[in-house]
Amino acid sequence: NAGVIQTPRHKVTGKGQEATLWCEPISGHSAVFWYRQTIVQGLEFLTYFRNQAPIDDSGMPKERFSAQMPNQSHSTLKIQSTQPQDSAVYLCASSLGLSQNTLYFGAGTRLSVL
Amino acid sequence: AQSVTQPDARVTVSEGASLQLRCKYSYFGTPYLFWYVQYPRQGLQLLLKYYPGDPVVQGVNGFEAEFSKSNSSFHLRKASVHWSDWAVYFCAVSESNYNVLYFGSGTKLTVEP
Numbered sequence: 764n765a766g767v768i769q770t771p772r773h774k775v776t777g778k779g780q781e782a783t784l785w786c787e788p789i790s791g792h793s794a795v796f797w798y799r800q801t802i803v804q805g806l807e808f809l810t811y812f813r814n815q816a817p818i819d820d821s822g823m824p825k826e827r828f829s830a831q832m833p834n835q836s837h838s839t840l841k842i843q844s845t846q847p848q849d850s851a852v853y854l855c856a857s858s859l860g861l862s863q864n865t866l867y868f869g870a871g872t873r874l875s876v877l
Numbered sequence: 878a879q880s881v882t883q884p885d886a887r888v889t890v891s892e893g894a895s896l897q898l899r900c901k902y903s904y905f906g907t908p909y910l911f912w913y914v915q916y917p918r919q920g921l922q923l924l925l926k927y928y929p930g931d932p933v934v935q936g937v938n939g940f941e942a943e944f945s946k947s948n949s950s951f952h953l954r955k956a957s958v959h960w961s962d963w964a965v966y967f968c969a970v971s972e973s974n975y976n977v978l979y980f981g982s983g984t985k986l987t988v989e990p
Contacts, residue, residue: 808979
């Protein structure tokens, strides 16, 4: 079991460019979560899918951010027109999808917006 | 809404000494509480989790935590710290039957020889 796989590990974009981050959950896990980690804000919940359906996106910025889960083997987080304040480590986690189940985190994607 | 506060941004202990990392939660109902550890350039790993029941929870690598409803706390403890425990520790809370975790700001643990 390779765990949760996030690609790329590092991404550098110019201001105004688009960034797409990929997450492959653990096989058999039906819930996928996205978090953002910065020194100032800490770990912020962004959005969450269960069985590929969006369940809660209350943490997603209203503009420029979107997330999808087109199949059970991957999810994407897309940031349009990236801004320097989007620089962060984006963490993906998966779980079996049952209540109170453990979240397993990937190593994260470090996004740097120049 | 639920939240957790970790009042100590940094803690330094000597190897072999005991450890306590503090966590205070805020939640109207019965919380589900977690401690995660993050080693450099890695994702978060679960140390232990509390579901309503025995207030003292045992975790991996000799860690344990104690839930206190009266103090709204979930402090992490270890009897004897090892250099490999050098990491950032996060406390998190979740509502019952709902998987989203809300994290504290983390405590960076430094272990001195």
